[in-house]
Every structure is written in structure tokens, then in C-alpha cells.
Amino acid sequence: MIRNLAEILLSLMGVLLFTTLILLIAGAPPFAAYIHIFKGSLGSLNKLSHVLNAWIPLTLCSCGLLYTFRIGLWNIGVEGQVMMGAVFATAALRLGMGGEAPLFYLVLAFAAGIIGGGLWALLAGFLKTRGGVNEIFAGLGLNFVAQGIILWLIFGPWKRPGIASMSGTELFPINLWLPQFPGLRMSPVGLFLAIGAIAVTAMILRYTRIGLQLKAVGGNERAAFLLGLNPARNMLLAMIFAGGFAGLAGTLQVSGIYHRLIPAISSNYGYLALLVVMLSNYDIRIAPLVAFFFACLNVGSIQLPMMLQIDSSLSGVIQGILVLAVLGVQAWRARIKIGTQGVKGSPGGANP
């Protein structure tokens, strides 16, 4: 764990260095830029609530990905699973529009969201276990399909009367919005779910038979099979967990943030969560912290164009550099592993 943290700090320092360099080239004051990002993310309770709004789906997706990484699957499809969760949740909430008992439909939306994300993940899982399609390609393909479904719904069956715009579906009535903390743009439900997800994931992966089985299959599929485990079934199980958590994130995006379905409903949180999990070295204790850092960066970097007139794409550059840093750390880690154990590092074989 100490080494994990050291690696993370190292990559963060690398990112800092590169970013500073780019800021200097762009003619912007780096120190002021960092101060603005910091103040823009943690400068007030209100801003902290925005950060948490990004942290919650990011953490949910990260928790889900821990299951699939544990069994050695690259669930790139997490992005599409968020989207399908959002689609299913929207479908449930649309049923409740103008009706009584909003609470019932909100609960229904959460159930639907989890099912939607889970089913979408299961599809990728089946393609992997039955069809022999690599889960990366299956997931990527399904992401495009999910995006296509959202666009079709927004421009087709769910469009606003007389309008064909990617601005999204009709806004839900306010009684179908998740309740928020008074004066803050944040829902206690989301926070509770995210913290719950961390606890449940830590428990399952660490202390249950499922966690052990996932690890066994991830460590050596053939050996696990010989020991009487069913790798395919475990893979599907991991995918369901991942999709379920992603679907939950999608539901929160719909019911708590945008209050409607929009084309970019997933806000790239799925892809970002992949980075979070890799950067935290597949460690449930570290992932929420990394997610928090990413969330701060996402929210705080809005200050750059607003306060310093730095072209707003810079925040994208920072995230791009982060990707490179993560890859760098991975390569470095693999190298060390080969050096010390002669074993090639794989996600599944990562630390507990």
C-alpha cells in the first residue's frame, strides 16, 4: 500500500511538472492556475458539493470496476453501462411523470438503473464467455450502441413535443428529482450510496467467497477451473456487479443531476473511473481518494477559462497527461515485477 501511494504521488508529480510546463508555454501563471483549481474545488461548501457530485458516480463506477479487474476483465464497457442505467432509470421516471407516489417511481428508477447497467454488462460478459469476443472490443462496441440508443430515444420516442434537439428529454417534474441537502446542489442519497458501495465492495472482495473466487479466476483461470470453479460464471458475476454499480451512477446522473436524459449523460465518468482504478492500483482503499482528486480537478478546472482566460481545453490536456502518467506508472510497475518475481503483471493479479 505504501508503494501504491508512492507510485501515485510520483505520477501526480509528473503530471504537475508537465502541466506547469504547458501553463508556462501558454503564458499563464502556473501558481495562480493551481490556486484557482484548488479554490474552485474546495473553496466553499457549495463547491465541495459539486466535487462530491462528480465523486459519487466516479466512485460507484470505480467500485464496479474493481470486481471486473479482480477477475482480469477490462470492462471498457462501463461507460455504456452508465448510459444504459440512465436510460432504464429515465424510462421508470417517465412512467411516474404526472402521477402520484413519486417515491415509488424513484425507487423503481434505482432498481431499473441497476438492472439496465447490469444487463448491458451481462451482454458484454456473454459475448466474452460464449462468443469468445474480447471484452474490450465488446465493451467498446456496446458503448457506441448505448450512445446510439440514447440519441435515438432523444430524437425519437422521447423527444419533446415539436422539438428535435440533442438538448435532451423533457425535464422531470420536481417531485421526481432526488431530494437535496438544503441550500446545496447535492443529494444525501447519492452520498449514502457511494459510501455504501465502497463498504460493500471492500467487504465482498476481501472477506467473502465471491471475492476469493474472483481473485482465483483472475490469478489463473485454468488453475481455478481445475479447482472446481466456474470461470465463466464468475466472470458474468463480476460483470453484473460492475454494470450494476455503473447503472446506479447513471441513475444518479438522471435523477439527481440533470433531471432528464441528455446525450452526454455519462459525463465520461466510466472512462475516467478506469483511470481512477488503474491509478489506485486496484486498491479499494485508495480508489475513492483518487476519485476525489479527479473530481476536484474536473470541477476546479472550470476556473481556468473563467478567471485566467486560459483556453478551456487545458483541463483536457491535464487529464490527457494523467492518462500518460498512469500508463507510465503501469509500465514501471510491470518492469519492477518482472525484475523481482519474473511474473507479468496483470490487473487480476494485483494487490488485494
Place this chain on the structure above:
Amino acid sequence: MNRKLVFCLAGLSLLIALIAPPAVLAADSPYIFGLLLVGPYNDHGYSQAHYEGGRYVEEHLPETKMLYIDKVNPADRPGVTIPQLVDDMVEKGAKLIIANSDDMKDGIREAAMMHPKTRFIHCSGDDVLTGKAPANLSNLFAKMIYGKMMGGFAAAMTTQTGKIGYLGPLVNEETRRLAASSYLGAKYAWEKVLGKDPADLKFSVTWIGFWFNIPGVTADPTQVAQNFYDTGHDVVISGIDTTENTVVARKKREAGKAVWAIPYDYKGACRGAEKVCLGVPYYNWGPGYVRMIRDAKAGDWKSQWIWMAPDWENINDPDSSAIGYNMGQALSDDAREKLQEFVVDLGTDKIQLFKGPLFYQDGSVFVKEGETASEKQIWYMEQLLKGMEGSSSAR
């Protein structure tokens, strides 16, 4: 040991969150206003026109300061919401916030309800008309219908093939209204000025799905424009926020094709494409902004829906006209002269293009014979007009 470290880190972040200085409340002066732009501030189109309107306010109203943020749309800034940006601007002392896009309708209403002491102007919305607007929200828009008529007029005066393409954004009341206005201008020039058979004028509309290109989500406006030119349309009128049609026309012209373009939104949109540009109908937000912000600053605010007319004395007066038409160099002298007469006649109501009989695409009556459409009728057009090609509504 490990666990300790985690707790330390968690504690540290919490501590940072708590001791971080609370937002400093801005002093009473200057009067800060916020501007949310849907596209880049330098897009040579819709957002730039607003941005320059904001700068105009800073120049013409003493003690005002603009805070702006551009690319406010979920594709460019995933996860960032309008209410969140408004929270931030209010924290920074903004007393009035302008949202420049139709796309921000829901977000700005939500924000306005949460910040009842802050004033909001939503450009191109109709929340005040529909009664959904809280008391601190107003709608402001300019009568671009006239600018679009002028564009259509210039297009019909120039086309050699009789085929005009309209590069439409998404389908809603506003875009139907503006496409129809372009068509009416074109039809007038074709029939009344050139004396040609209306059946020989083709006016096709293709919608891309949003105000500007979002790869993978909208249709690509460059390809749509190219397709227009490749299928015999020699003038393409832009209805979107950016200048793809003009860029494509310039390239086609360099390749030897006789084509023209009419961009949209921004006064300087013809720059660099003088050879193909027939002029640009543009917004001039400055004077309208100044009026509303001056009133709000003086404590004189009411929730209202304002549809600003051009200053017919001089539609290109930067200090008084809400829209204008910047003639392009590619416009022939004759067409220019005729267009000038057309503008004068529009201003004196000698020419009224929204006068019946007008029919919708499906043949139903839009304006009866002998009647002229009211502002509300024009604002809420339900379909494109008969004679236009392209999908009309989203039914």
C-alpha cells in the same frame, strides 16, 4: 500502518476543505454580470456575438465587469451543469447572469429558482411567455427573422441553379421560424424582383441536430454543406452557430465552382471568405444588454419577454440596432441595390412577408388570406412553410 496513512490522507483532505477560505464577497462595485456561452467565445458565430455584446456593456456602462465562461454544453464540459456554474458566478459576486443558448433553458430556470436575488436573462427562451419563469428571469431575443429574410433575398438574387440549401441546427420553434424567414425572403426576390416562376426555386433544409458540430452526435455540418454544393445547390445559408458552410464554399470556389455562402450570427463571419460571402445577418447584443443591465442595476427589474426589433433608420447602427446585415463583397452591385430597397421596404412595412395566405408544409393554413401573422404566431410556428423541402417538425 497502512490504515493510518489512509486516515491521515482522508483527514487532510477534510481539513483542507474546512479551512479553505470562504468565498470572498465582492465589493458593491463594480456591478458584476455573468455570461454563459454555449460555444467558444471566438467561434466567429453566435457565441462570439454574445461575447462582444458583453464587452460592449463593459465599455458603455461604467463600473460593470463581465465574468464569462464558454463551451457551456455537456459535450464540451462533461459533468458541468448550468446551475453549478451559476452557483460559482453568484459566489464570485455576479448580480445578473445571461445564458445565451436555447439549450440552457432548463438549467437556467433551475438556477434562477435557487438564486431568487440574482437576475437572469435567457436568450431565445420563452419561459416568460409560457409562465414557467420565476420573477427574476427574463427572456431576450432579437428579431432575426428580418436578418434571415435579407439573407434569403441575397441568396435568391445570386443563385444560378435556383437551388438554395439551408444548413439547419436542431428542429424547434426558433429554427423553423428562421428557416421559414429565409425562404420567404428568397421567394420574394425570386418572384417579385426577378419575376421568375416560384416552381423553379428549390429551398432545401437539412438539420444537423444541434447548434454546432459535435462529432459522433450531430450530423457533420461540413459534410452536409458539401453535399448541398455537390447536388447543385449553389448558395448555402447557415442556420448554425459556426461557419462550416462558408469554409466549404471557399474551398469549392478555389476549386473553380461558382458557389456562395451566407453565414450567420456574427458581424465578422465573412472575413477570409470575401469571394463567396453574400453577407451575414448578425446579432448585435450590446444595446439590448446595456438596457437590461442598466435597468437591473438601477433596481428597475421586471420579468419580461423582449423581442428586439432592428433600428430601421440604420440596421447596422452598433448603438441601437439589435440585428443587422453586413453585405458581403460577393454580392453583385445590382443585388446589393435591390437588397437595400428591400430593407427599406421591410422597415416601412411596405413589404410584409408574414402576410397571408401562407401554408404549412402539410397544406394546412398558417396565416389566412388578408391577415398578417402576429408576433406570437411567428414565434410559435409549428411547421416549415409549403414550398420548402426538409423535415418540418418532430412529430
